[in-house]
Amino acid sequence: MKHKRIRAKIPELLESGPLNTHEIYDLLKEAFPKTAPQMHALTNILAKNKSIRPKIHCSSPDAQRVLGNSMYSYSITTWELVD
Numbered sequence: 001m002k003h004k005r006i007r008a009k010i011p012e013l014l015e016s017g018p019l020n021t022h023e024i025y026d027l028l029k030e031a032f033p034k035t036a037p038q039m040h041a042l043t044n045i046l047a048k049n050k051s052i053r054p055k056i057h058c059s060s061p062d063a064q065r066v067l068g069n070s071m072y073s074y075s076i077t078t079w080e081l082v083d
Contacts, residue, residue: 003045005032013027018078024079046077046079054079055078055079056077
């Protein structure tokens with residue numbers, strides 16, 4: 001199964017508390033510098049994992065805004081473990 005170690009590592013990262021997609025991506029790049037998934041693959045892994053749910057979805061008005069390359073910004077999803 002592809003990304004088997006990544007799927008096992010993500011719940012360990014979220015035990016400390018909710019993290020947004022960029023924070024999870026950065027932590028995975030540190031832990032697995034050569035095999036970490038790209039952002040779109042990571043989002044699919046997070047969305048399909050039944051033990052993880054979005055705490056604040058990117059379409060919510062409470063979502064964190066991130067400044068893009070030029071004069072725009074976008075929202076990112078915050079993820080948490082299911083109790």
